[in-house]
Amino acid sequence: MKRFCKYICLIVLIACVSCGDFLEEYSQDLTYAKTAADLDEILVGEGYMPVASKSAMTSLDGEYYFPWLHVLDDDMKEHVYYANATRNSLSAFYTWAPYPYTNEKNEVVKDNTWERLYKHISVINVVLEKSKDVTGTPEDIARIQGECYFLRAMYYYYLVNFYAKPYSKETADTDLGVPVKTTEYIEDKYFSRNTIAEVYTQMLNDLREAKRLLKGKEKKTIYRANYYAVQAFLSRVYLYMEEYEQVVAAADTVLSASYGLLDYNGLTLSTNSWGQVVPVSTTYRDSPETIFSQGGNAIIQMMSGDYFQISDNLIELFRQNMNDLRLKFCIYEAQYYGAYYKSCKLVDKEDGMVSSNSLIRLPEVVLNKAEALALLGKDQEARGELEKLRIKRMVTANYQPVNYSGSDLIDFIRDERRRELCFEGHRWFDLRRYAVNVCHPFTTEILHDKYEISESSGWSAAYQGTYRLKTYSETPASYVLPIPQHVIEFNRGEMKDNDARPEIEVFNNK
Template sequence: MYNKIIKNTIVAFAAFTLVQGCSKKEVIELTPEFSLDALSNPSSMKQVEEVLTGAYGSLRANDYFGSGSGTGAGWSLMPDIMSDNVYEVAAETLANSRAMADWLYNSSTGQIFNLYAAPYNTIAHANIILRDIDKFTNANNQGQANRIKGQAFALRAMAHFDLFRYFAPKYDRSSTADLAMPYIKEFTVSTSVKPVRNNNKDYYDNIFADLNQAVTLLGNVDQAVNPASGLTRPFIDRNAAYALLARVNLYAGNWADAATAATNALNGRPLATTQAAFTGMYKQTDRGEIIWNVQFEAGQSGPSFLAFFATSNRSYFRPVPDIATIAGNTGLIQSNDLRYQAYFTNVPAAGSNPVPNLAITKYRGKGTLVDGNANFIALRSGEMFLIRAEANARLGGANEVTALADLNALRAARISGYTPVVLTGAALINAIADERRREMFGEGHRFFDLKRTTRVINRGAPCGTSVSSSGSCTLAATAREWTLPIPENVLGSNNNLVQNPGY
């Protein structure tokens, strides 16, 4: 018999702390990820590890890294459609994510609640593990406990950071005035627990504490977290914990720490330098430069369906001309670049007079399949090179030499016939920003990169035309929409939460 967990055992997802009335319609199946005993009264380390499996399963949710038909993909493709990387195709769109794409959302928008809820599911799993694991830890299984516990700390930190990226108005590391989110460290089912939003400094402190715990624990484990060989790396190992630490330090402006963590993450994870290795990461035919991927098995969908319906070649969103064109000789990603073939395919638009254009097909399917079932590469070496490059460029001085070397090395690994450039100062920082736009296209970064730096979006052609009508083609630095609102039903459940400005 399948075991069940109450779907609304959450502060309306404010902190996994409020219970609403339940009925048969309010339960979700979580087996075989973990059993009810593992949730409430585990009897062994094995059952605790089952909850870890469930934590990874939660990342496949439609509103985390997975997607539904024209929806979801909150931390995979959504930040691209909310930015200037893609345009909505008027002739093919389902309009399911138009409120997000055109910044028309408010506190009652359904997708806002879904984005708010998804990471808290992962946090709940992590907190269950951390609540119970010490009960079964002894001198004989300390390595196993470290392996499980380290992953739980990393997942908890990552999920909180992902919430922060959308729902925190500012990313200032030291601010005690700016509000982040509640940092939840316990799995509690109670109507009386109503957490407040931490300030940025305290929130960052908690993220860094969890990630440093993960790095320490994952350095002393009973067995390799991921197999030494194979096509995937579906679990967070020490390299991945370092990579998460590098990413968070970049947002925090801890430049030296970001560079150091990126270097540690790259240990044994070199750049992919061939088309087969680079494309293979997304097709599960080569491990390439994967540091950590979210694994989608057969029948578990994938990130693609927010932008491209693989089985019918329908494109809801396509790359803007500034990114790539069908001719392949203009835009940031051109046909002499490994990324062009890995990311795009010529898929004509629907209709009686189809127009040749590029579709976003990096998540089209595994191998030669075109079913939209693909893994999401959450962390890889290319990002680490760019984090280290940006961190060193912002440190300035002699560090610019190292930054430029990383930029040129990445481009040489991607672009056939690349000639190294010599850049300094603002020109170097801008070049690294452009390279992040190229390298991380469709991987959940562009909206956040703009938010943490320029805070301006100017969508060029074809925004606002018959090809791609839009509510707006620009997002000003002062716009409230850089920060998502706390959902109104969450505020109704927890009157200690403060709404974001402008909503």
């Protein structure tokens, strides 16, 4: 089996790196894959996102998948006291540069996110085709196929939300998305972009197949897709598409399962021998809230020491209600050449690894349903769903139910979503979809203070200015990543780029 893994990995490297064609596929001469167990091993090793090693750095071209997603929005800011290559390698994303694929030396580098995600899709396409010919029980083969369909939908979800505009009911049929490839064989052509509507249709088709194939199958681990992960993810995709009745139906399926909400009233903090508070993980593998996770957790490193910290804006949002126990258990005031706030939802990987960008938890499902109900005008039902979560997050003795309605309720649910799901890879996508929402559009500008360390400043943090990302309605191109240049060049004009991103306004805010 190890020989087979090496063989298939070699083909991936040849197809996805040497040729420069992200859609080149595996050779079909997969003579070593004879059983469902063989395919299962390949799926685990090459189909799912791997967990980064302990020594991995959160750089643009490192082991962590798209860590820059967390520095695009308004939940994070720099914490600068010394020069730091990891932080600097993400600067072009932090400042929404026109072409952000540059390293800490400001050198243009290859975008590995595009290639990684299409590599996974390539693996999945081959595994799906090969699954028709291997030996194994029908149940095992169906499970493998179901996981493949789920993963392919998830990878297209990331691709279309990184490299295309947010889904808009009015323009999805004409807005350019990303190339869709679902066959395992090599096609003698250059690839162009499918529309956003076509990409989402493919995602839904895959998720429906995954749902059918995984229903009734035994749950192996939270690191493998199951029936309820599919339903939970469907509730997210339908929310993006503003199909609110479908959101409710998918969410209800998950809410009827055996998952549960963690009651923060039952958590306690301890102190170490120096009298310092020791934080406790609230989002971890064995939590009753965890439905699915793949990949690593970059936030632990990104908020340790001289990297990034929680933005003032998000801290103030939490402080709107001092009875919110997430202030105590999800946020930690650390010290590193001054006080700063960091996320401690997962304190240590040893507490039970969960991802910082590819994680599905029960609170998201509750919030998906609550938002959908509110947008349907079913305020009482929406408040009821919201209370299920809030009663587990607020001090019980001081608890006050929500009494908002209409647009105020929608705004409150979105704020609650920001508090609950921060640093899990949602905020940037949410800001995009809010901006084009038909029922209740919302846009906001984002400010990022930028600092640099240089010899001229005595090796201290020197304020460089404040970067202003204007609202989506003003500069929509800034909310979409450019198609990587090597992809444009390889496809010889067939692959159309996104609108050019403008230079971001910089001003003195100090």
